[in-house]
Amino acid sequence: MKAYERLLQYAAYDTQSDHHATTYPSTAKQLILLEALKDELRGFGIEANIDSYGYVIGTLPGSAGVSAPTVALIAHVDTSPDASGNHVNPRIVQKYDGTPIVLDPRKNLILDPAVFPWLKDNVGQDLIVTDGSTLLGADDKAGVAEIMTVVERLIADPTIQHGTIKIVFTPDEEVGQGTTHLDVSAVGADFGYTLDGSKVGEIAFENFNAAGVTASFIGKSVHPGSAKKKMLNSIRLASEFDALLPLSDRPELTEKYEGFNHPTELHGTCEKTTAEYIVRNHDAALFERQKQDFRNAAAYLNRKYGEGTCVLEIREQYQNMRGLLESRMEIVEFALDAIRKNGLEPIVEPIRGGTDGARLTYMGLPCPNLGTGGYNYHGPYEYASIDEMDQAVNVVITLLSDIAALKK
Ligand SMILES: [Zn+2]
Structure with a gap:
């Protein structure tokens, strides 16, 4: 299955989180998707569990004979409280021609490259857009879909060598609580990557x-x-x-x-x-x-x-994760190499916000953030590039096999 097909599946789940809730996760509906993800991982024949907070942790054992660091791949399932995620009705724009995309003619809602100039980089690609009434949820279901597709590809192709991979899906990132109850020692990884950025090739390891x-x-x-x-x-x-x-x-x-x-x-x-x-x-x-x-x-x-x-x-x-990552810059270098090997120019941009990766870094799990091919998060102009999602999967697979080629 391709990553975008999974994104379309996951987008059907309303997983909006809530700033004002006193429960964890903040909304029970996130648990429905988290349960489904746990089952999907188990369907691959690997170990996966969900805890009482909703964290899903799966384990893909390393290839036989490979002794490599354990790497965590992390994404969040919740969508922003800023826009509805209920009844998301995605539409695929094939071979995008660079002209404005009308999302909803009645509301005059237009995805216009004059307003969103990065759309010009997506010309010729297949895009997933909204009908203007909701967000898409590529933030961060594109990341979830890509991680799941990576796992599927690694299982299907035993010639790709990799170390132990920990798969982590979290609730409540959008309300700043994505890692609140996560037991980093239970994840048991040497380092990780959140797949929660925007353009493929992006890598962020500096935040506010x-x-x-x-x-x-x-x-x-x-x-x-x-x-x-x-x-x-x-x-x-x-x-x-x-x-x-x-x-x-x-x-x-x-x-x-x-x-x-x-x-x-x-x-x-x-x-x-x-x-x-x-x-x-x-x-x-x-x-x-x-x-x-x-x-x-x-x-x-x-x-x-x-x-x-x-x-x-x-x-x-x-805190800014850069301070802690500076002594472990190889974690960033692995990703930069994998991006280049896939024919992309790495984009290193400071995050003007925080990430779960930043918190995880300070909790002892160094964790830069990688681009997923999703854009314009938290509103109806959100879209995802199917081509970039495929590339993001390839980047992660390159990354994991390169790390496996190292001596621990
Ligand atoms: Zn996100």
């Missing part, structure tokens, strides 16, 4: 350092008619606070290695206002500087209006 900030502002509520020299409106405090943060650190003004601060939530009354921010930077020193900007702004308000006016809580969320 990330923190969340809750800023609380305490005002003095007085009837506005008699407020003179008495009222302190906490909504205005929050506004003043935000204005103290560097303008240049806004996401809409940053790209590549530039970090940002971003308010994600604001609610308040005259009496009390709470603002939530996220803070992101690849560079550890600049990341510290950005957190200091928040402390400085809070200190300024507390000097101006009195101690306790602004209370900050800064929470570390995740």
